[in-house]
Amino acid sequence: MIKIRIGGWxxxxxxxxxxILGRSLSIEQGYHVVQQRSYSAAVRSGIAYSDVIADKKExxxxxxxxxxxxxxxxxxxxxxxxxxxKKVDVLIVDSxxxxxxxEIPGKIYExxxxxxxxxxxxxxxxxxxxxxxxxxxxxxxxxxMLKKTVRxxxxxxxxxxxxxxxxxxxxxxxxxx
Amino acid sequence: xxxxKDIKEKYVRSHxxxxxxxxxxxMVLNSLSRAVEKSKLSKDEIVAVxxxxxxxxxxxxxxRVDTLHTTHGRAIAFATGVKLGNQDLxxxxxxxxxxxxxxxxxxxxxxxxxxxxxNVFMINNGLYAMTGGQVAPTTEHDEETLTTPYGNPxxxxxxxEVVKAAGAGHVARWTTYHMNELIEEVEKAIETDxxxxxxxxxxxxxxxxxxxxxxxxxxxxxxxxxxxxxxDTEKIYVGTLSKVDKPExxxxxxxxxxxxxxxxx
Amino acid sequence: MKEKGEYFMEGNIACxxxxxKAGCGFYAGYPxxxxxxxxxxxxxxxxKVGGRFIQMEDxxxxxxxxxxxxxxxxxxxxxxxxxxxxxxxxxxGYAVMTETPCVVVNVQRAGPSTGQATKPGTGDVMxxxxxxxxxxxxxxxxPNSVQEMFDFTVRAFNLAERYRTPVVLLAxxxxxxxxEKVKIREDVKTVKRRRPEEGEREFFDTDREDHVPPMPxxxxxxxxxxxxxxxxGDGTRDTSSFEAQDNLVRRLVDKIEDNREDIEDWEEHHxxxxxxxxxxxxxxxxxxxxxxxxxxxxxxxxxxFRPKVIWPSPEKRLKKIGENSKVLLAELSxxxxxxxxxxxxxxxxxxxxxxxxxxxxxxxxxxxxxxxx
Numbered sequence: 001m002i003k004i005r006i007g008g009w010x011x012x013x014x015x016x017x018x019x020i021l022g023r024s025l026s027i028e029q030g031y032h033v034v035q036q037r038s039y040s041a042a043v044r045s046g047i048a049y050s051d052v053i054a055d056k057k058e059x060x061x062x063x064x065x066x067x068x069x070x071x072x073x074x075x076x077x078x079x080x081x082x083x084x085x086k087k088v089d090v091l092i093v094d095s096x097x098x099x100x101x102x103e104i105p106g107k108i109y110e111x112x113x114x115x116x117x118x119x120x121x122x123x124x125x126x127x128x129x130x131x132x133x134x135x136x137x138x139x140x141x142x143x144x145m146l147k148k149t150v151r152x153x154x155x156x157x158x159x160x161x162x163x164x165x166x167x168x169x170x171x172x173x174x175x176x177x
Numbered sequence: 178x179x180x181x182k183d184i185k186e187k188y189v190r191s192h193x194x195x196x197x198x199x200x201x202x203x204m205v206l207n208s209l210s211r212a213v214e215k216s217k218l219s220k221d222e223i224v225a226v227x228x229x230x231x232x233x234x235x236x237x238x239x240x241r242v243d244t245l246h247t248t249h250g251r252a253i254a255f256a257t258g259v260k261l262g263n264q265d266l267x268x269x270x271x272x273x274x275x276x277x278x279x280x281x282x283x284x285x286x287x288x289x290x291x292x293x294x295x296n297v298f299m300i301n302n303g304l305y306a307m308t309g310g311q312v313a314p315t316t317e318h319d320e321e322t323l324t325t326p327y328g329n330p331x332x333x334x335x336x337x338e339v340v341k342a343a344g345a346g347h348v349a350r351w352t353t354y355h356m357n358e359l360i361e362e363v364e365k366a367i368e369t370d371x372x373x374x375x376x377x378x379x380x381x382x383x384x385x386x387x388x389x390x391x392x393x394x395x396x397x398x399x400x401x402x403x404x405x406x407x408x409d410t411e412k413i414y415v416g417t418l419s420k421v422d423k424p425e426x427x428x429x430x431x432x433x434x435x436x437x438x439x440x441x442x
Numbered sequence: 443m444k445e446k447g448e449y450f451m452e453g454n455i456a457c458x459x460x461x462x463k464a465g466c467g468f469y470a471g472y473p474x475x476x477x478x479x480x481x482x483x484x485x486x487x488x489x490k491v492g493g494r495f496i497q498m499e500d501x502x503x504x505x506x507x508x509x510x511x512x513x514x515x516x517x518x519x520x521x522x523x524x525x526x527x528x529x530x531x532x533x534x535g536y537a538v539m540t541e542t543p544c545v546v547v548n549v550q551r552a553g554p555s556t557g558q559a560t561k562p563g564t565g566d567v568m569x570x571x572x573x574x575x576x577x578x579x580x581x582x583x584x585p586n587s588v589q590e591m592f593d594f595t596v597r598a599f600n601l602a603e604r605y606r607t608p609v610v611l612l613a614x615x616x617x618x619x620x621x622e623k624v625k626i627r628e629d630v631k632t633v634k635r636r637r638p639e640e641g642e643r644e645f646f647d648t649d650r651e652d653h654v655p656p657m658p659x660x661x662x663x664x665x666x667x668x669x670x671x672x673x674x675g676d677g678t679r680d681t682s683s684f685e686a687q688d689n690l691v692r693r694l695v696d697k698i699e700d701n702r703e704d705i706e707d708w709e710e711h712h713x714x715x716x717x718x719x720x721x722x723x724x725x726x727x728x729x730x731x732x733x734x735x736x737x738x739x740x741x742x743x744x745x746x747f748r749p750k751v752i753w754p755s756p757e758k759r760l761k762k763i764g765e766n767s768k769v770l771l772a773e774l775s776x777x778x779x780x781x782x783x784x785x786x787x788x789x790x791x792x793x794x795x796x797x798x799x800x801x802x803x804x805x806x807x808x809x810x811x812x813x814x815x
Binding site: 190192221222224226237238241242243244245246247248250251254255256257258259260261262263265266283284286287426430433434436437438439440441442 | 467468470488489490491492493494495496498499500502503504506507508509510511512513514515516518532533536659660661662663664665666667668669670671677678679
C-alpha cells in the first residue's frame, strides 16, 4: 500500500495533483486507488491537500493516518504538519516556497518546483513538477503513465508544458542523488 | 357561448361544494371556466395547481381538469416542475393570499423573476379563512382579526406591486364584482407566454364579513364602490398593472436543450 | 453522459452519471456542500440528453418541482445535504402520499444544524425514514464506494419507478467527495413506471398484489385528482372517513413492506458463523470491512454485515445475526442507525464504535474489534 499526501496553500493545485496521480495509478497502472480532497475552508490557515492511497489488493482504507510520501508546497503547511513530517518515509518540498525544513528521520528531497515551473512557462505547474520528482523517488509510480494521464487531463495547449514539468521534476531529483 | 348549466356540466365536478354561503370561490371557478371556454384551450391541456387553504379547493377537486393539490405555499414551485416537464400544458395556479404571498412568498417572487409561463390567481380575502380568520400579509394595518384582537400592528403589502417589481410578464388586479373584466383578463393571461399574476379580491362573508358585519352581497357592493379603473384616484385600482415582454423560462430552457444537442420531447 | 469505460471519478459525479444512464429527465436543486457537484455536473450534461435542469430558489422548491415534473412523465431527481434535506421533508411526504416516483440524494454531512459542511456524517438515517409527518415507509439506499454511487443511483430510479415512491440515496460526504475507479457499463437496466391500461381509472388504489397502481401523466385527459390529502382510489379527497385513511395509509406502508424481498439488499461475509459480526454502512463500512478482513487474517472469527438498502432495514437478518453472535455497530454518527440495530440485537450482545467528523483508519476499528472479542 502506498499513501501519499500532497499539501500546500489553497490554489496551488494540490488537489489537481492528487487527481492526476490517483487517475494514473488507477486507470493506467491498475492499482486500487482512493483519492480524498480537502477544502481550504475546512482546514486552518488556508491549507489545501489531497490524499492518494493505492494498493494492488481491494482497498478499504479510505484515509491516511501517516503518509509514506509527503509532498509540501508551502512553508506554513510544513510548519503545521511538522509532527506528521517526522513520521513519513519521504518528504518532498518545493524549495522555492519552503525554506525551513525540520530534521526528520525520513529522506528529504528539496526540489525548486516553483522556480522550475516558472522557467518553463508558468509557476502554476509546480504541482506537476513535484509529481515528476515523486515518480523518480518511488519506483511504484510510473512516469510514462503520469505523462499519459497528463495528456488526457489537461487541455491540449497545456500538455507539452506539463510533460516538461514532469520531466524536469524527474530529472531534478536524480541530479541530486 | 355555453349556458351556465353547460359550463357547470363541462367544467365543474359534481362534488358537493365546500364553500360557505356567499363565498367568492365559486365565482372565481366560474370566471376561470368561462375564460377557458372562450379561449382556444382544450381543458385537457390544463393543469390546475394549488396549495393549502380555501382558495386551493377552488380547483381541487371542483375544476374538471388535471389538478395537483399540493402543500402550503409551494404551488408555484410544483407548477414550475409541471411546466418545465411539459411545455404544452397550460398551468394555472389558484392560491389564497396567505398561501401565495405569505408562506409561499419566495416562490412567488422567483416565479415572477423567472417569468415562467403560468397563470397565478391570488384569491385575496385579506386573512387566513380556513383556519378561523387569522391575520395575513394582506390584512390592513389596525384591522382586527382572530390573532390581532388589538388591531393589526403590522401593515399589508401590495402583492401585485411586488410581483410586478419582481419582473412578471403580466400583472393585474380585479375583484369578484368585476366578473366580465376578470374573464377577459384571464383570457389575456392564457395568451401571455410568461408569468401572469391576477390578484382577485374575493369576499369572505364568514370571516371578514362577520367582523365587519357585512353579507357577501354587501362586500361585492363595497368592491364596486371602493375600486376604480382609473389609477389616479384614492380607490383601489383594478385593471392591468403591467404587461412587459421578457424572456420566458421554459422557452429559454428548451432552447438551451436543443442547442446542447438534446431533444426536450 | 460518459461512454462505456473505466473512469477515475468523484462519487458525486458518478451519482450524476448514474442519473443520466437511468434516464433522468428533470433535475431541480439548490447549492449545498457537499452535494453541489451532482448539480454542477447535471447542469451541463442533462440538456445534452434532452433533460431539463433548473436551479430553484430553495430546497422546498426543488423538492416541489421534481414532484410536478414527475407527473408529466419524467424521471426526476434532486440532490442535497442535511439542511436542505430537512427543508424537503414536507414535500417528500407529499411524494409518498401522492405516490410520485422521484429520487432524492442526500450526501450527508456532519450535523446537527449547519454542523461541519465538508465533513461526513450519517446522522440523517432516521430522518430519511421518519422525517416527514405521519405514517409511511420509503426506500433508502446506502452506497459505500464511487461505483455504488453510480449503481445505486440507477437502482434508486428503478425502485422509484417500480413502486411509485420517492427513493432516497443516503450517501455521505465520504463517498460523495472521494475519487475511485468506476466502471460504466453500456447495458444499464432501467425501469419505467406502469402506465394505465385501457379503461383503468383507479390511479390511487389497486387490488394488485404489489400494491402499485398505474400512473398516467398530466395532459392525457384523465382529469386527474392528485392531492396530499387522504384520497380515494380515483383521487377524490376524503378528509374524514375511517375507510379512506385506513385503506390508503395501510397500502402505502404495505407497498414497501410486502415487497421487501425484491427491495432488500445487503453484503455479508461470515455473518452466520462468527463470534463477532461488524455491522456498518456507508463510507464507514469500508474501513470496517477492512478491519474485519485484517482480523480474519490474524485468526479471529469475525464476520461482516452491511445493509445496502438501509430502509426498509433488513431487520430479520439483523435479528438472526444478533441471536448467534456479538455485534459491533460501526457508524459515523451517534444516533444514525443505532436504534434500529438495538431493536434487533440483544443489548448484552451489542457493542458500538461511533465516530464523528471523519473516517477512521482500518487499524482504529481493528483495535476496537479486538477489545470487543
